[in-house]
Amino acid sequence: MKRLWLRISVSFSLLTLSLLIILWFIIASVSKTTYTDTIREHLVENAVLFSEMISTSNLLTQPDELDALLTRAEEDINMRITVISPEGSVIADSENNPGSMTDHIDRPEINEALEGADVAESIRNSETGGINMMYIAVPVYDADDNITGIVRTSYSLELISDTTQYLWQGLAAVLGIVLIISIIVAVFLARSITKPISEVVKATGELREKNYSHRIHGEYKGEMDTLAQSVNALAASLQTQLKIIRENEQQLNSILDNLVSGVMLVNAQGTVEMINPSMERFLSRHRDNILNKHFNEYGENIGLSALIHTVFEENEKVNAEITSYYPNEQKFDAHISPYYKDSWQQGGVIIVLHDITEIRHLEQIRSDFVANVSHELKTPVTSVKGFAETLLSDDVTDKDTERQFLQIILDESERLDRLIQDLLHLSKIEKNTLPLNIEQIEIRQFIKEIVQTLSTSVKKKNIQLTLPSTEKETFLEGDKDRLNQIIINLVSNAVNYSYDYGFVEIKVKAKNNNIYISVSDNGVGIPEESLSRIFERFYRVDKARSRHSGGTGLGLAIVKHLVESHHGRIKVESIENKGTTMTVILPRQMHP
Structure with missing residues (x-):
């Protein structure tokens, strides 16, 4: 950019020089051609003039007078004039003695004129003078149109060359002056153009260095003034935006820091x-x-x-x-x-x-409390169960009534026993007191074997159960007992909350480094507002149905903890009255 004015000046000067050289060659060529054509016309005119004078005055019979006439004419018209007989001998010449000149019958312009050409032309080296000449030959006719002689005019080409050379030198001088003036104008214009551009470049350089307070000072005209104003407006806008960004950044940093x-x-x-x-x-x-x-x-x-x-x-x-x-x-x-x-x-x-360390600590305290309460309840529940079994013996009189109530006592005691067991199991999982026995498991065959234990429930409701294909093996690392609990709970829920003659489908898919196990049904589904709470302990979507199915409300909570113990996660998708899909995502390999 520092030498832009110089590059513009040199480029403009070279362009001007090229145009002037082309113009010089064109003018020189045209001038030479024009001058040569003028000489040719002058030679023809004089040749014709002398041909008519000789023919009219019958000067061919008076060689001395003709020779004197040619000599005088050369002084006036500055060209050589020669008169030649039809046989080729020189009758008269304005420069040389005809007697000393050779026969001209072999000259091309003479032969062409003798053959009847009105004007014959030839450019060649003169044997008499030894220089290049332009020759014009015109026949002389008598009254009967017979050729009685040839008038030849000639002019030296060296004189034409000298004249055009002087012309070219003068033209070159004029074009050189034009070139010098053009260079001066180019430098002036380049400096006037590049000066405001330099200011703009300087300003943009300051903007690049984040100096948004810099402005272009100075008055310019036309587009350069518009450009300068645009750059100033851009700098002002960037300065404002930078201020806003810094304020927002300070606010964001303050929020994040706190x-x-x-x-x-x-x-x-x-x-x-x-x-x-x-x-x-x-x-x-x-x-x-x-x-x-x-x-x-x-x-x-x-x-x-x-x-x-x-x-x-x-x-x-x-x-x-x-x-x-x-x-x-x-x-x-x-x-x-x-x-x-x-x-x-x-x-x-x-x-x-x-x-959430403190939250988990409080949950742990609550978990311990539930465990303690469960331990306290276990003994009386066992007693109730024992008395109920005793009352079911044949010693009771009103057997039907007693059996009815005792059956209820037994069922409830068993339900309380399951509840206590689930609470204890959940407490152990939350405390991470159950160590994982990690082993390699082929999950497809594993699911098939587990689901066989639920065949009675499936047949009772006429459920169409679809298992994953065992043709392709899919392995993962995990604890068999915990995976068994996960699958049993999910499939049991799917069966329990499906309509009669419904379907339950289990799928296994491997993706990247994870295994996806999904259990889908077309049962009652889960309301949208309950989706976020179904993994809470004791949370029931349909309390009556849960109790009727014998559920404790802890199954999904246990599943969630078991999945997390395998470094996995569980997702649920459900539409009420259309079905539910539970998806367990487990890593292929357990990292310590």
């Missing part, structure tokens, strides 16, 4: 771009050890990496509970969602962690 929840932003390459102080505290690392590093470097310890990978792979929100054991045991409710850039391209993942 959030009790941890927030972290991971880009599409898996690199951490932003983190707030709460997240630093949760991860027990300084931001310098987290920012611009891959999330795998710190997320494996608390199970965060697997969730982030899931969001990247499935492009869906994930909500899960994770645990950190360093420096103290902490539990977090992790909400991980994808975020998008322009054109809906995935830009990365947003991670929000809520510290």
